[in-house]
Amino acid sequence: MKRVRKAVIPAAGLGTRFLPATKAQPKEMLPLIDRPIIQYIVEEIVSSGIKDILIITSHGKRAIEDHFDRCLELEYYLEKRAKWDWLEEIRRIATMANIYYVRQQEPLGLGHAVLCAQNFVGEDPFAVVLGDDVVVSDPPCLAQMLELYEEVQAPVVAVERVALSEVSKYGIIDGEEIRSRVFAVRDLVEKPQPDRAPSRWGVAGRYVLTPRIFGILRETPPGAGGEIQLTDALRVLAKEDKLFAYAFTGRRYDAGDKLGYLKATVELALEREDLGPAFREYLRTVVEKL
Structure with a gap:
């Protein structure tokens, strides 16, 4: 049995x-308090036991590479001023994972981005974690999925229950709940209208896949938006083989959406020991003025 030792972040x-x-700054580098969004993603992957990570980038994303690289000038500056906590954190960011990069030269969709990872993945199972979906959970969301994958030895997608008015923003599964939180997936529908949604379980930005997906993606024609959709390839996989969905425990923030980004910023700040008490008092004064 092969374990999952590699992860891919489409960014x-x-x-x-x-x-x-985001005209001159990657959205993945927008800060949630004092860490960029993508750092939360990398930390979840590392906390789930995976150290080899491929980030799919494009033109204008150099800031991502710089963030996870060493900056000797900054380290020297912090060392000279005895800023030991900051120095330790800066060095940790550069050494917590083995991070590789490949460019998606054209915006051809999530499915095409995953296909760009084939040489990195080889014949191994791998995880895909979207670069703007932040999940706060213990154990990490990806770790929960890996546990199920090791049991079923088949691809797994993360799902969460969404409001009926929100189903048109997600890939929605059609499946049977075979035990608590675990679904056998029969089909998926990309961004259906509410009256055509087969369920309210939306795919939530995390996947554990096998290399078979690459062959399917190469045969997948452009779908919604004229792009190669990963959902379309997963539909084929569900019909020809096995595909499971897992309703993870934890809180997910769509940090690629303005409202989701604001919610993540506020709620993560409230949980911080150094910021939470003062920020909570400030929010009370704001509410009183409404």
């Missing part, structure tokens, strides 16, 4: 929902 999108802030 090649243009970030149009955050323009003009």
Whole structure:
């Protein structure tokens, strides 16, 4: 039995929902308090026991590479001023994982981005974690999925129950709950209208896949938006083989959406020991003024 030892983070999108802030800055580098969004993703992967990570980037994403690289000038500056805590954190970021990069040269969709990882993945199972979906959970969301994968030895997607009014924003599964939180998936529908949604279980930005997905993706024609959709390839997989969905425990934030980003910033700040008490008092004064 092969264990999952590699992860892929698709981070090649243009970030149009955050323009003009993302005109010259990757959306994955937008800060949630004092860490960029993508650092939360990498830390979840590492906490789940995976050290080899491929980030799919595109033109204008160099800041991601710089963030996970060493910066000797900054380290020297912090060392000279005895800023030991900051120095330790800066060095930790650069050494916590083995991070590799490949560019998706055209914006051809999530399915195409995953296909760009084939040489990195080889014949091994691997995880895919979207670069703007932040999940706060213990154990980490990906670790929960890996535990199920090791049991069923078949691809697993993370799902969460979404409001009926929100189903058109997600890939929605059609499946049977075979035990608590575990579904055998029969089919998936990409962004259905509410009256056509087969369920309210939406795919939530995390996947554990096998190399078979690459052959399917190569045969997948462009779908919604004229892009190669990973959901379309997963539909084939569900019908020809086995595909499971797991309703993870934890809180998910769509940090690629303005409202989701604001919710993540506020709730993560409230949980911080150094910020929470003062920030909570500030929010009380704001509410009183409404």
